[in-house]
Amino acid sequence: MGDYKINFTGDLEIEVKAINFKDIFDTLAKSFCDIVVDCNYDLNFEKELILNSDIPGIFVDFFNELIYFFETEGFVPKLVSNFKKNENTVIRLKGFKLDFHKNKPKRILKAATYHDLKFKSDYFFYLKIIVDL
């Protein structure tokens, strides 16, 4: 199971350690959830994402999709329930929807960036991604 660390510099820095590709996306989803809300909701909503970008840009694209889902639908992903890598990467996200009128999110995120983006695969996978606040 992956792990993550969140640092608030001038912006938001997320460091992810994971055991495989699915685990990277899963851990990023968990970190996103932790950043924007208190994650004490039933996981009763799913969404599918198809990405076709290369590594490491795919992680930036993935995080930006999470921001988009959140701002437009209030969808908060908590985990990746299914992951397929063929020509495209197909990711099924499980989470919940937040009603902004009833529950205020903790933070609004502008965008994931390529700034100081780091990705390493050794004994485990390491990703650092910077998000503009």
Next chain:
Amino acid sequence: MYRKDDNTLVVKKGYKEGMLTDAVIYADREIEKTLEVDAINQIINVTTLPGIVGNAIAMPDIHKGYGFPIGGVAAFDIEKGIISPGGIGYDINCGVRLISTSLKKEEVDKRKKEIVDSLYNQVPLGVGSEGSIKLSYSDYKVLFKKGALWAVENGYGDEEDLENIESKGFLNSEPSEVSKKAMERGRKQMGSLGSGNHFLEVQYIEEIFNEKIAYDLGFFKGQIFVMIHTGSRGFGHQICSDYVNIMIAAARKYGIKLYDRELACAPFKSQEGQGYFNSMKAAANFAWANRQILKDMSEKVFLKVLKISPQFLSFKTVYDVAHNIAKIEKHNINGEEKEVLVHRKGATRAFGPSDYEVSEKYRKFGQPVIIPGDMGRESYILLGQNLSMNKSFGSSCHGAGRVMSRAKAIENAKGKDIKKELYDKGILLMVGSKTTIAEEMSDAYKNVSDVVKVIERSGISKRLLKLKPICVIKG
């Protein structure tokens, strides 16, 4: 890097491979101590971009951004140069609107609690805030063409406001270039302040630096102003995200060497370059309409709380400036007037007196340059000077500039009651999110007075007014 004079540092072309020109940083010896190495490297990287004209310039509020530093200015040849989303930023046309009233500080002081509460309740702000307006796709089509005028035509404010907005509050854009995702993201955010460093403040004139000009413009000591700092919200953020990806591919396609991926760019005249420019202009229009609507909302609050007439309140836009934008402007390049594409990221246009772009009201004095400080300290109104055209493509600083990370600010704020400290200074604070209080504390920023002094000594802009806050509303 060497010191050219008391207010100017220069990194000469040749210091780093690929530099096409010098990098100039406006900083005195005190500001120099606060400069981040990363930010200096970023302005050096800007000098490597194809078609750069003149020097890459950094303002005294320079700090690390993505691609360009915040506080960065660079101009590019229209035919041979590039356009880069990293030179504008994620919050396209983040900017500031200043509004004057006929009220005196004493009149507002006794009612400021009601005013701050009412502004806090009436103006959508904070994380996840939705504006009061839901945009349809047909609304967007008109908005892209009209900017702030769209808001006026929909009943928010007066046409008189438009005269005192940079570019009259609109840039002609082509709607087909804007992604559906951007429109969807911005659809419910029109008429909202947002979060982070965005704010709405009630301020008063504490000091006047030029009595004659202040008198001519109708300003007096103790006069109440409202300052609004916000931008294009999720709409602009999405456009930037969309185009950073497109520009990474474009840079590869056109053989542009990037020293930082966030400097991703395309030739200005290319399909990708024009696509971004059109979309950026649409986002600029969104932001100007947004600030126009927030101005109208604020006016309604003052009228309701104080129970006075609009004529008595006289709620008028002093000026509205963009500080994240790219524009085609005429500048003198090697003795010849030429159109160039000026990128300003965390920098404010500061055109001098007599410039045709400056509205008639200010043509005698120079364009008002609005420089907000942090939430506990002063803000400044400067007037652009003609020297800015030679020194900085008619640009000035945009604010105080961060010196402390958010994490450090949160740590330093532990055990402090920042709201109470501000209250003791006569400032009432209302905040949408608790973490914002710590992250936005005064100590997290440079002292804006130091930044502004460098700008004045450099001859770019002159101080006209010093404003102090009495009510602060943050997202």
